[in-house]
Amino acid sequence: MVSEDHRSPHETPTSAPPRNLRRIALIAAAIAVVIALFGILQRRSHEAEVTQWTKEQAIPTVAVISPHAGAAVQRLTLPGTVQAWYEASIYARVPGYLKDWYFDYGAHVKKGAILAEIETPDLDAQLAAAQGKLNSARALVKVREAEKQFAETTYQRWRDSPKGVVSEQEQESKEADYNSALARLNAATAEVAADQGEVDRLQALESFKNITAPFDGVVTARETDIGALINAGSGGNGPELFRVADIHKMRVYVQVPQQLSAGIQADLTAELHLPQYPEKTFKAAVATTSSAINTSARTLLVELHADNPDGLLQPGAYAQVDFELPTNADVVRVPTSALIFREHGMEVATIGAGDKIELKPVTIGRNLGTEVEILSGLTLSDRVVNSPPDSLADGDTVRIAGQQSGGNVGQAGNENVATAPE
Secondary structure, three states: OOOOOOOOOOOOOOOOOOOOHHHHHHHHHHHHHHHHHHHHHHHHHHHHHHHHHHHHOOOOEEEEEEOEEEEEEEEEEEEEEEEEEEEEEEEOOOEEEEEEEOOOOOEOOOOOOOOEEEEHHHHHHHHHHHHHHHHHHHHHHHHHEEEHHHHHHHHHHOOOOOOOEEEEEEEHHHHHHHHHHHHHHHHHHHHHHHHHHHHHHHHHHHHHEEOOOOOOOEEEEEEOOOEEEEOOOOOOOOOEEEEEEEEEEEEEEEEEEHHHHHHOOOOEEEEEEOOOOOOOOOEEEEEEEEEEEEEOOOOEEEEEEOOOOOOOOOOOEEEEEEEEOOOOOOOOEEEEEHHHEEOOOOEEEEHHHHHHEEEOOOOEEEOOOOOEEEEOOOOOOEEEEEEEOOOOOOEEEOOEOOOOOOOHHHHHHHHHHOOOOO
């Protein structure tokens, strides 16, 4: 029987690990540690890059513009209304019936020309009665004058008689008769004066039977016809019969907004453009202003004068009025989108050193629609932020649109994170 301790020297135990297997295990472990360390370091590097990219992406990107100087003159266009130099609505001064009219609308008339004639039977009757009464009063005055002369002669004779020839009582009676005759004469004379005044008044009204032109001009309206009943007066008591306009020169009225009214001065010239004459330009000059701002519209009423030798400008026409207003050479302009409305007033965001925001308070001038004038607080060399975000604050760092930025960091970071080992 052979013992277990006696083995062949060439046999190897199967349970004992070989030496090279241990080495392989050690090398594999070392490689795993190195890979893990490399992954951890790479992940930390990528996290730092992503953090930096996130911070950069948090910086707002803004558009930058430069202020520009205003033009030497500013062209201002406003609507205007053309009116005649003089324009009068003509009413009847006496009632009656229209006998005839002699000028229709569109006719050129001279001052004093008879436009129409009114028949006034009632007025004619009143005048005839007044003249008859006046004649009667004048006849009575002659009678009273004769009575007064007789009484005066009698009184003088009795007054100059020798004493004792006539009694004092009879002398006083003759004196009373004279004073009474004189009083009746004065009353009759006063009645003649009153009757003469009534006749003069009615004769003056008779002169209004003829409707005349008050000045040289054009008949722009005729609102009556032959046989029409005419009532005297205006303001609802009687109809307008004619309208006459003097158009040798025209007045143009424009409502100028308050913020633009400072540049309106006397003798400032303007151009008129009318829709019916698209190829024509009419010249006008500022004559005066109302010197007061309309409280409801906040506008200044401006009156311009324009010569009208050809009669092309018509009363009541609409006109486009183009002004050329002088501007301040020190004033700069920026878009209205660059303004910031804050609690401290109007501000503009500018780019300072290191691309940091500097908020500058500004004084606003005229609003030109898409642009505004900056009277103070801004220069032509400033870099202005256009359409600034509401959250923008003084000292914020910004990125200027169009400049090179680290925009690839995020993409590289995302790729590295995606491929990093777990």
